[in-house]
Amino acid sequence: MKRSLKSKPDLNTLYEGIVNGDRVILGKAITLMESVLREDIEIASLLLEQILPHTGKALRVGITGIPGVGKSTFIEALGKNIVDDGKRLAVLSIDPSSSLTRGSILGDKTRMEKLSKEPRAFIRPSSTAMTLGGVAARTRECMLLCEAADYNVIIVETVGVGQSETAVRNMVDFFLLLMLSGAGDELQGIKKGIMELADGIVITKADGNNLDAARNARNVFAHALHFINVPASSWETQVLTASAHTGMGVGEVWRMIQRFHEQSRLLGYLEESRMVQSVAWFKDYFSELLHTDLYKAGSFKELERKLESDVAGAKLSARAAAEKLMIAYHEMIRKNDSRL
Numbered sequence: 259m260k261r262s263l264k265s266k267p268d269l270n271t272l273y274e275g276i277v278n279g280d281r282v283i284l285g286k287a288i289t290l291m292e293s294v295l296r297e298d299i300e301i302a303s304l305l306l307e308q309i310l311p312h313t314g315k316a317l318r319v320g321i322t323g324i325p326g327v328g329k330s331t332f333i334e335a336l337g338k339n340i341v342d343d344g345k346r347l348a349v350l351s352i353d354p355s356s357s358l359t360r361g362s363i364l365g366d367k368t369r370m371e372k373l374s375k376e377p378r379a380f381i382r383p384s385s386t387a388m389t390l391g392g393v394a395a396r397t398r399e400c401m402l403l404c405e406a407a408d409y410n411v412i413i414v415e416t417v418g419v420g421q422s423e424t425a426v427r428n429m430v431d432f433f434l435l436l437m438l439s440g441a442g443d444e445l446q447g448i449k450k451g452i453m454e455l456a457d458g459i460v461i462t463k464a465d466g467n468n469l470d471a472a473r474n475a476r477n478v479f480a481h482a483l484h485f486i487n488v489p490a491s492s493w494e495t496q497v498l499t500a501s502a503h504t505g506m507g508v509g510e511v512w513r514m515i516q517r518f519h520e521q522s523r524l525l526g527y528l529e530e531s532r533m534v535q536s537v538a539w540f541k542d543y544f545s546e547l548l549h550t551d552l553y554k555a556g557s558f559k560e561l562e563r564k565l566e567s568d569v570a571g572a573k574l575s576a577r578a579a580a581e582k583l584m585i586a587y588h589e590m591i592r593k594n595d596s597r598l
């Protein structure tokens with residue numbers, strides 16, 4: 259206990275450090291959020307409560323795209339525009355697969371090397387929590403910490419592939435989809451659902467021999483978007499081309515994001531969508547807590563596995579199995595209650 263107090267900053271040091279924009283303390287606070295130790299979880303909760311009044315002021319941007327589309331190169335270029343504009347930028351990543359590869363996607367190559375040297379930029383790779391829900395929850399908390407540390411723009415990047423796009427969409431104001439121009443059918447391989455989530459689409463690597471293909475792709479996407487419903491914000495999804503290598507179009511992307519921010523603030527859409535997101539976060543957190551609590555007792559998991567094999571072997575109906583599990587759950591709660 260004493261050792262951990264000595265090596266970890268206390269609540270007050272964390273709070274003061276964060277609101278004063280101390281990057282080292284911010285890094286430590288993020289590590290604390292990712293900890294699964296009971297004592298750390300308690301401090302993390304208290305810290306989140308304390309910093310809450312300092313949050314909510316940043317522009318939150320999500321960026322997604324398949325591996326190789328040029329996300330990290332593009333974020334470096336976009337980030338440079340943002341910091342040159344006098345803003346403080348934090349870049350966070352969501353990568354649910356990093357728990358399997360032990361973070362190697364981010365660890366093996368130095369990503370965003372130039373941006374990480376900018377004093378006004380703070381870059382933090384994904385946490386290694388196990389589930390997507392867990393990773394998303396930690397990323398949201400990190401976002402709040404960065405806001406309290408006075409970062410004006412937060413970029414949340416999806417690194418892994420899979421369901422993380424929706425998780426990121428639900429925590430940001432503006433969602434940007436990066437796409438490659440390709441030979442043949444431009445829409446091939448793109449989940450239409452992801453296009454529907456996007457506020458902006460950027461065709462990357464619009465340079466050299468690829469420039470014409472990128473312009474064509476932009477037209478194809480702009481056309482395809484006509485068939486997608488206009489979102490509640492009344493913001494029409496824009497399609498742009500950009501090259502992180504030559505810098506062409508990158509400033510335009512930043513201006514598009516700012517225009518969206520201005521418009522959604524004026525129309526009240528920003529406030530409304532954040533309200534909806536907060537309620538969704540609350541429900542997600544509760545499900546996560548419930549889930550953790552449920553499986554705390556190893557016997558519950560054991561029973562679940564047994565019932566699973568009974569159902570698979572047609573020894574028990576799915577309904578009867580679910581009811582048995584529910585009875586075991588109630589029994590667990592009753593036992594816990596009697597200990598109080």
Ligand code: GDP
Pocket residue numbers: 323324325326327328329330331332462463464465500501502503504
């Ligand atoms: P990520 O996996 O989506 O993060 O992609 P990276 O940023 O690592 O980029 C993948 C590859 O595309 C790298 O070899 C980059 O050099 C290249 N690349 C990224 N942006 C551009 C660009 O604007 N133009 C060109 N020609 N290549 C690019």
